Amino acid sequence: MKKYIKEHLAVKIFILTAVLLFAVSGFIYGMVAFGVSKSYLAELDESLDESTKNLITQLTQVSESEMETMLKMYALEYGLSITLKDKNGKDLKSFGQIEYKLDPDTDSEKSQISKGITKTYFIQRKSGPDYQILLFGTKQRANAALNSLNRILPVLIGISIFISLVIALFYSRYVTNPILKLSKVSKRLSALDFQIRCPENRSDEIGVLGENLNQLSEKLEEALGELKEKNLLLQEDILHEKEMEQQQLAFFSAVSHELKTPVTVLKGQIQGMLYGIGGYKDRDKYLKRSYEVVDSMDGMIREILSVARIKSSGFVLNRVRVSLNKMVQGVIRNLEDIAIDKGIQIHTALLEHAEVMADEAQFEKVLSNVIGNAVKYTPDNGNIWIEIFREDGKLVISVENEADKIPEEEIPRLFDAFYRRDRSRNRKTGGSGLGLYIVKMIIELHGFCCQFHNTENGVEIKITCT
Structure with missing residues (x-):
């Protein structure tokens, strides 16, 4: 009791x-x-x-x-x-x-x-x-x-007791009811329920206290909302950091694997030539092959350095107004000899006065890589279609070439580092495996988007410039 x-x-x-x-x-x-x-x-x-x-x-x-x-x-x-x-x-x-x-x-x-x-x-x-x-x-x-x-x-005495009890009952209820309401509100607030509000029909000290609790509830709700938003952003940052860390580990693992094979080949060839073993006595032949391996490694190292430079925190795009028409024509001229040797026909439909704000050197590397891949993987006497047009108010660069269709499940992996569809074609026709990976990095840095899909004639890559 x-x-x-x-x-x-x-x-x-x-x-x-x-x-x-x-x-x-x-x-x-x-x-x-x-x-x-x-x-x-x-x-x-x-x-x-x-x-x-x-x-x-x-x-x-x-x-x-x-x-x-x-x-x-x-x-x-x-x-x-x-x-x-x-x-x-x-x-x-x-x-x-x-x-x-x-x-x-x-x-x-x-x-x-x-x-x-x-x-x-x-x-x-x-x-x-x-x-x-x-x-x-x-x-x-x-x-x-x-x-x-x-x-x-x-x-x-009986009347006094009855009247006293009735008065005490109503008085206690009158005095404690607003306090009990405030108590319930404070309990709900302590349980982080900020939707509850105190009645605002009083102007005395209890009413002022209720108004203060309402203001406190609103501010706590705002603060909690901001904390939740920041927590979500923090979680996203943490997940992003983990993803970046995993990507870096995967990248370094792939780099070590990619460099290990040509180093092993080069070591075997040089050792064979030093000891004059079998066919290695023909030094000119294997020196040429060793040079090709070293050249391939040199290209891969340059692309690895390029990736490292782009990923560095101090890297900043030098945006200028770039004419896509002129840049595409310049890239085609650089690849024209290779295309002629393979009998490839390049068809262009370029929109005049197509300009975007981009880093000229980096974006030229994107176009060189995309058009170069089209020339490389198009069979002899094949066709390549290059277009620049507007779609929904945005400039779009389309590069389509005749080639074998790519399985849909492999398309998302084309932009992964060191991914090659046919491992037997590496080095000679497969490149370093970093070309499309670098393309994706540069495109994302510019805030553009890139899509790869199959068409009736072969495959097509679209770059949409916002």
Whole structure:
């Protein structure tokens, strides 16, 4: 029970309010009981003083028998006890509700002092002896009122308890309800539920506190939203870093593998020539082959360095306005001799005034690689179609060549480092395996996109410049 009371504010306020109301009711009852006697005696004292003075004035002018009759009537009228004394203070007669016979040794003042108001008045008669009268105001009426209160005390206690409990119940609810609402809101906030809001229908301190909680909820919701966004960005950055790290590991692994084979071949050829083993005695023949291997390695190393330079954090594109028409024509001229040797026909449909903002050297490397691959993989006497056109407001470069169609599942891997469809064609017709990988890197750095797909005539690569 103590724990329940300790944990509930409404119960505490209810008990405290009920106890206070009980105490106030008891205090009021005591004040009424005590005040009835006091107020009665005060009222009696005030009214007696004035009426008694009028009586004294009349008593100075009447005979002794009339004086006694008037004192007796006065005592009965006001419910008093009056003792008539001579001028020396000796008791003579008593009148009123409390009548008694005075014994010779009885002091009337001492016998009546506890019964209420006691006052002494002097009567200076015009003829005859002087007297004094002693008035006693009794507590009989006050005691009757107190007895009446005591008789209805159980009813008063019951009514007081009922009213106190009802008042305590409504008061505790009135006081604690807004606090309990704020408590529920704070609990929901602690559970990171920022959709809850406090009622805004109060302008007192509790209303101000509720408004502050609402503002706190809004700010916490905004902060949590920003944290979630930053957390998502951080997770994306972490995933990107992991992907980059995996790509780098895969790239270095592929580099080591790609370099290992020609180094092994070169080592075997040189060793065979040094020791004059079998056909290696023909040094001119194998020196030529060794040169071809070294040349291939040199090209691969240059492309590896190119990849490393592009991937470096300090690499920045030097964008200028580039004419795609002129750049494509220049690349075709450089490959024209190879195309003529293979009997390849290059068909062009180039849009005039096609310009983009790009790094001229890097973008020329992209076009050289793409068109060079088309020439390399097009069979003798085949055809290549190169177009520049606009599509949806964007410039598109299309390079299509006659060749064997590529399986759809292999197309996404064409841009991977050192990927070759036919391992038997490596070095001679397969290149270093880094050409399309570099193309993809440069295209992405420019913010362009690249697509590779099969066509009716063969294969096509599209570069869309935004």
